[in-house]
Amino acid sequence: MTLTGELFIASKRVKRDGGGFRAVQASTGQEIEPAFSVATTDDVETAVAAAEAAFPVYSQMPREKRAEFLEAIADEIDALGDALTERAHAESGLPAARLNGERGRTSGQMRLFARELRLGEYLRARIDHAIPDRQPAPKPDLRLRLVPLGPVTVFGASNFPLAFSVGGGDTASALAAGCPVVVKGHSAHPGTAELVAGAITRAAEKTGMPKGVFSLINGPGNSVGAALVTDPRIKAVGFTGSRGGGTQLMKLAANRPVPIPVYAEMSSVNPVFLLPAALEARAEALGAGFVASLTMGAGQFCTNPGLVLGIEGPALDRFVTAATDAMAGAPSQVMLTPGIHKAYTSGVARWASAPALSQVGQGQEAAGPTCGQAALFTMTGKDFLADPSHAEEVFGAASLLVRCADVNEMAAVIGLLEGQLTATLHLDDGDLDLARQLLPRLERLAGRILANGWPTGVEVTDAQVHGGPFPSTSDGRSTSVGALAIDRFLRPVAYQDLPAALLPVELRDGDAGIPRRVDGKPTL
Incomplete structure (x- = not known):
């Protein structure tokens, strides 16, 4: 063609x-x-x-x-x-x-x-x-559509x-x-x-x-x-x-x-929360699944998991080991444009030079001039609370793990995050009470909340939301x-006392063939 x-x-x-x-x-x-x-x-x-x-x-x-x-x-x-x-x-x-x-x-x-x-x-x-004949004043005829x-x-x-x-x-x-x-x-x-x-x-x-x-x-x-x-x-x-x-x-x-x-x-870093029971039960699988999501498409998804939060301990150590091992086998990938590649390498370099951050994982070396090399960094929750700017998006296959001292510190970190497209909970039955406490915070934080999955991949369905508080979206x-x-x-327009001949067909009396609310009652 x-x-x-x-x-x-x-x-x-x-x-x-x-x-x-x-x-x-x-x-x-x-x-x-x-x-x-x-x-x-x-x-x-x-x-x-x-x-x-x-x-x-x-x-x-x-x-x-x-x-x-x-x-x-x-x-x-x-x-x-x-x-x-x-x-x-x-x-x-x-x-x-x-x-x-x-x-x-x-x-x-x-x-x-x-x-x-x-x-x-x-x-x-x-x-x-x-x-x-309504008293004390008549009620007009009102009809609305977008x-x-x-x-x-x-x-x-x-x-x-x-x-x-x-x-x-x-x-x-x-x-x-x-x-x-x-x-x-x-x-x-x-x-x-x-x-x-x-x-x-x-x-x-x-x-x-x-x-x-x-x-x-x-x-x-x-x-x-x-x-x-x-x-x-x-x-x-x-x-x-x-x-x-x-x-x-x-x-x-x-x-x-x-x-x-x-x-x-x-802009969105799509935080992933590794809750304690889930992390204890399947840290290795979570580490591998995280890297697969992070490196998909060279990390160039709006819903890339660019921030992970877990509570310090042996289970989180196992997650880091599994993620590091998986990342070591991840090949570099061509990025969309030279400009995007340059911005990605600059962002990774910025993290690498930050005293509070430590690099724990790296993908295979770049195989070409515009290939991105995956990277994983960690920092403590205490350091994050002192400087939350480290959560700024690095567009590509790079992510930051925040090692929180306890549940209270994790909740404090949530309070400092900007608006997000997604927030993900990895949880087991033993995490339900904690998840119930976090859920109202996450509803204020993100447009889509996932459980036991990864945010990359946006289904086109009636119930989907791909949006969230600023700066993930402007509205x-x-x-x-x-x-x-x-x-x-679309915007709403109301029509008051219009003759039937002037009304849009969807607002005329009789069967319009669409769902409507008539005198306060849903009807087909």
Whole structure:
């Protein structure tokens, strides 16, 4: 499948003159063809204007029509097959098996939201009939549903070139909500982005969508992204990336004359708590399982277990021995970009130079210029309480074990942690009372709480939450994965005493075919 390096603006391919920019092969650091166009200020204007023009049409389309569009996107992405995997592998260094799974997840998300549209539950439809003879004042007729915000900007993510990028969860949920999407492609994988953008464009044409429903614009640096976020016609932003990048977008959005929400997934070390009975019973298995989770995908997951807490003693020593042994056999792995590799090695060096930290585990030596070598450090709970900054994320296969003196010290450490995507408890029956004490603290700390598992791996289901208190995400009330992700791009509107002919079909009397609450009672 031939790549052209073109932009996609309102369903039209656009080629810009000039040198453009090229992707870099992750394993070698060498540039690969072709050159990709850099969007101009006029391109941003055209894309956003088209999205704004498409919004009144697309947002009012029947739910079934939008569902067919999402399913067509899924079919087109699936049809890309090995060509998509091969290009994504070259640009990201991720193995083919991982990328094939991510491709399935990407199309699966589109189908999930197509199902959500057909169910109609996401509309939160409510009807409160009038009571004209109520005393001392009549009660009006009130009806409520959620409506789409408007055009949305989505930023492609470096660590998930498919599932969190051009056709990823942010795009899927925004399109499902009824919002046209303008994607700012990530400069690390522009070829992958072009392939997926082509799939979305073909699906839009086949299902009769308005031309401005989707655009992809590219450009290294921050100017294109800033222009999108500050454009008054953009009504929300989806972002997965660094804490610095996310907070900068939040500032831009907050400083607009009319501020808008930025749903940014940013920084998380995903603490793992090794409770005493579980640690005593299976320290060796826990050590091996921890390293497998830590080193998966070179540690480049949002939910990587970057912090482990256990209570000092022989059982924790056994865990460290098992983890150290497992890590010694872990091969180095290609990291996503030279920049990410540089940041990882810098973070590991920072830990290595900290007097309070000791390195106890190391993976095999780097096999290439962009390969990351796994690392495990330890420190005491007392030292952590004196300086909790050591818990800052090192993005990659590096983790910090905090050896707590007792349960009280572990609880004190929890109190100093920032917001997280996940928190994991490894426990046995003998740990239930302690876990019960910790659970309210963990509910305040994280968006997802696991028992006897590892946080890497995020199922796309109705009950999933991939979000958490700041800085794991910019808005801990939201999730970027699962059916509830659609809520980010909707807002409530109430209709008071409107004639039946003007009401949305989902709010008219009679059988609407969706779940609703009528006069305070759930009904189908």
